[in-house]
Amino acid sequence: xxxxxxxxxxxxxxxxxxxxxxxxxxxxxxxxxxxxxxxxxxxxxxxxxxxxxxxxxxxxxxxxxxxxxxxxxxxxxxxxxxxxxxxxxxxxxxxxxxxxxxxxxxxxxxxxxxxxx
Amino acid sequence: xxxxxxxxxxxxxxxxxxxxxxxxxxxxxxxxxxxxxxxxxxxxxxxxxxxxxxxxxxxxxxxxxxxxxxxxxxxxxxxxxxxxxxxxxxxxxxxxxxxxxxxxxxxxxxxxx
Numbered sequence: 001x002x003x004x005x006x007x008x009x010x011x012x013x014x015x016x017x018x019x020x021x022x023x024x025x026x027x028x029x030x031x032x033x034x035x036x037x038x039x040x041x042x043x044x045x046x047x048x049x050x051x052x053x054x055x056x057x058x059x060x061x062x063x064x065x066x067x068x069x070x071x072x073x074x075x076x077x078x079x080x081x082x083x084x085x086x087x088x089x090x091x092x093x094x095x096x097x098x099x100x101x102x103x104x105x106x107x108x109x110x111x112x113x114x115x116x117x
Numbered sequence: 118x119x120x121x122x123x124x125x126x127x128x129x130x131x132x133x134x135x136x137x138x139x140x141x142x143x144x145x146x147x148x149x150x151x152x153x154x155x156x157x158x159x160x161x162x163x164x165x166x167x168x169x170x171x172x173x174x175x176x177x178x179x180x181x182x183x184x185x186x187x188x189x190x191x192x193x194x195x196x197x198x199x200x201x202x203x204x205x206x207x208x209x210x211x212x213x214x215x216x217x218x219x220x221x222x223x224x225x226x227x228x229x230x
Contacts, residue, residue, distance in 0.1 A: 009157070034218060043207060043221040044160075090159060105219060107159040
């Protein structure tokens with residue numbers, strides 16, 4: 001069975017400093033991995049996705065994530081935080097459902113990012 | 118116009134009432150999903166549908182039912198609402214195949230008193 005662990009429930013950074021949101025996963029197969037962002041009172045927006053191509057994935061708004069199979073990690077980073085980055089971020093793994101020939105998403109519990117002026 | 122819309126956006130109801138949440142999409146996707154979000158728990162899958170004739174239970178389907186009226190419409194019903202169904206509900210869609218990136222509606226905030 002697949003699972004996702006977001007190692008921090010809350011991260012606080014100063015504006016202009018780097019952002020690191022940590023995610024570890026477990027999967028029986030070769031998974032696809034995603035990061036979604038949810039701004040207050042909004043739906044979820046896809047930030048980036050990993051699909052077994054390049055291990056360093058670039059997303060929207062300057063975010064990127066690196067897939068490290070040996071560490072089963074998919075951490076999200078951004079060189080310089082902006083006030084508008086304050087939101088909740090979800091790491092998601094997509095894995096094949098054994099015997100069903102279909103895929104299912106499993107969401108982490110979220111990391112709330114605060115950006116201090 | 119939004120690709121995935123949900124109605125209503127907010128709803129307050131009483132225990133025992135029947136509630137229907139509706140989702141429509143203009144993305145042309147075959148696959149549709151219903152999730153609920155609770156603080157600190159992330160999103161949990163209630164039901165999903167890979168096409169009009171295919172409905173599947175998710176992780177937490179008890180107390181819920183769904184109807185896929187057309188490719189573009191997927192409704193979630195609470196037959197007899199209870200307070201612990203108070204949550205934020207999201208509809209999502211995806212195309213076939215992998216990677217299965219999903220596209221989410223704005224959510225429905227449901228409160229059961």
